[in-house]
Amino acid sequence: xxxxxxxxxxxxxxxxxxxxxxxxxxxxxxxxxxxxxxxxxxxxxxxxxxxxxxxxxxxxxxxxxxxxxxxxxxxxxxxxxxxxxxxxxxxxxxxxxxxxxxxxxxxxxxxxxxxxxxxxxxxxxxxxxxxxxxxxxxxxxxxxxxxxxxxxxxxxxxxxxxxxxxxxxxxxxxxxxxxxxxxxxxxxxxxxxxxxxxxxxxxxxxxxx
Numbered sequence: 001x002x003x004x005x006x007x008x009x010x011x012x013x014x015x016x017x018x019x020x021x022x023x024x025x026x027x028x029x030x031x032x033x034x035x036x037x038x039x040x041x042x043x044x045x046x047x048x049x050x051x052x053x054x055x056x057x058x059x060x061x062x063x064x065x066x067x068x069x070x071x072x073x074x075x076x077x078x079x080x081x082x083x084x085x086x087x088x089x090x091x092x093x094x095x096x097x098x099x100x101x102x103x104x105x106x107x108x109x110x111x112x113x114x115x116x117x118x119x120x121x122x123x124x125x126x127x128x129x130x131x132x133x134x135x136x137x138x139x140x141x142x143x144x145x146x147x148x149x150x151x152x153x154x155x156x157x158x159x160x161x162x163x164x165x166x167x168x169x170x171x172x173x174x175x176x177x178x179x180x181x182x183x184x185x186x187x188x189x190x191x192x193x194x195x196x197x198x199x200x201x202x203x204x205x206x207x208x209x
Contacts, residue, residue: 139166143173151181159186168197 146154158167171179171194183191 139169139173142166143170146170146182147174147178151178152185154178155182155185158182159190164194164197168194172198 146157149157158170161167171182174182183194186194
């Protein structure tokens with residue numbers, strides 16, 4: 001039993017030693033690489049500095065740091081390039097804002113045009129309603145005036161009216177007894193036409209006229 005445990009402990013110890021040796025080798029390789037790269041960068045061994053810098057500048061993380069050094073740029077030049085890059089970024093954002101502002105102005109203009117059109121239509125509707133109310137008021141006044149008159153005289157006035165639609169509206173709003181007595185005094189053909197118009201729905205009659 002003790003021999004088995006001893007063998008297992010020996011295997012574990014050997015495994016740890018191998019892992020430590022592996023890490024040590026990797027550390028030595030990494031340290032050697034750093035020393036070699038540092039030597040090339042500082043002393044330009046074998047004229048390999050430009051080539052090494054070019055390769056390092058292509059790395060994702062080190063590229064932005066190594067590239068200016070590889071191009072032998074001064075700190076002022078690096079700062080100017082950084083400021084220029086920031087200015088370009090600001091210009092791009094300003095253009096994007098201007099485009100969005102133009103879109104908003106276009107939309108606002110379209111909304112304003114629609115509002116203006118709606119206001120115009122509303123004004124037209126109000127004007128028509130005013131005319132209709134005025135016309136209705138005028139017709140009712142005429143109805144009241146003609147109902148007080150003798151049927152024969154009312155018939156003469158209605159017969160001389162130029163607007164057939166007005167005649168129809170007046171007779172339609174009169175009391176049936178009064179309108180009937182007036183129609184009986186009219187020319188039969190004229191009376192028949194007026195009765196036909198009165199029988200039609202009011203909106204249809206307006207459309208036809």
